[in-house]
Amino acid sequence: MSPAEVVAIILAGVAAGTINTVVGSGTLVTFPTLLAIGVPPVTANVSNSIGLVPGSISGAIGYRRELAGQWRRAVRLVPASAAGAVVGAVLLLVLPAGAFSAIVPVLIVLGCLLVVLGPRISAAVARRRAERAAAPDHGTWWTPPLVGLTGVYGGYFGAAQGIILLAVMGIGIDDDLQRLNGMKNVLGAVANGVSGLVFIVVADVDWLVALLIAIGAVVGAQIGAAYGRRLPDAALRAFIVLVGVVALAAFLRG
Template identity: 65%
Template sequence: MSPLEMAAILLAGVAAGTINTVVGSGTLVTFPTLLAFGVPPVTANISNAIGLVPGSVSGAYGYRRELAGQRGRILRFASATLIGATAGALLLLVLPSAAFRAIVPVLILLGLVLVVLQPRISRAVARKHAGLGGLPANGAGWVWPSILGVGVYCGYFGAAQGVLCMAVLGAGVDDTLQRLNGVKNVLAALGNGVAGLVFVIAAFGTIDWRIVALIAVGSTIGGQLGASWGRKLPAPALRALIVVVGSVALVRFLVG
């Protein structure tokens, strides 16, 4: 791996950590970057998932003020994320690599669609909040199994899982979006951490630890940037960057 490639992966990690904290689609930056340098898809996915764990923790810590008073809610949804992410990571290891190559373009496309539709999703969530009333503190009954489904997606691939998580939390839990975003960051850290642990135990030889280290350092920095001033970044520019990079990955898969 050349110094230029290492620098590019480090910067991709910074971007991913920032975007994950604010938007929740950072994998659509790091994953295509790794593919562009010839990293095999499964190795790229596993190494990326582990590398993003410190960034998720960093972002969650940056939102610690918004997490005040949400201990019970976090514990409830953490159990769903724990089960889901474990199942998703095991699916990645059990399914043949050919299945992964067939599924990844669909997941990337889904992630891109979610990123493009994020403003509309956010407006719908806001309208839903305006009409909510009398919900339990932990949200409607369907929120827990929905978070479990998001956890499966996180463990298997995870691109735009933050958007999915915010859509579920925003529609089913009566609280401010900033506080729910704090919860989302905690669940992302847990989901990535659980999936990373499964990969370390079951697929140690598949991991590229240089990539893990570069993304870990970059995403940790990015997590703090996202928590401190990331909300001030122009969202259209972030979405455009993700769509461009993700589209390159999609084309690479389809023609490769």
């Protein structure tokens, strides 16, 4: 691996850590970067998942003020995210490689659409919150199962996992979105961590790639926690969609 490629991976990790902490689509930065330097798709996905774990933990620490008082909620939602992540990781490993090649472009497009539709989702969440009575602390009855399904998605690929989590919790839980964003970082860390443990045991991991992403993601997560809310929302969304288009092109070309 050349010095330029090392720098590119670290910078992609910084960007992913920042974006994951604020919005949740960082894989759309790191994944195409790894494809561009020639890392095979499944190895890139596995190594990326492991590398982003420290960044997710760093982001959760950065949102520790928003997480205050949410431990009862975490007790209900964390196991759902962890169980889903195990299923997703196993699916990645047992399904044919051709299945990953067929599914990932669809997931990238889905991630981009969720980024574009984010403002409408947020508006719908706000209307829904205004119309309903207060939900239990852990959310409606269907909140934990949907968090579990999001964990399946996160264990398999994970791009825009954070946006899906925010949409699910924002509709199902009566709380401030910034507090839910803190919980999103915890659930993302759990999903990445659990799937990462599965990958460490049975998958082909490029440990140098994972380390470089981890270094960048930890730094980026703190940047996101400190300054991410100041970024213009439209500019951030446009950047993520651009990266998604590049990811889709790189994946299909490869």
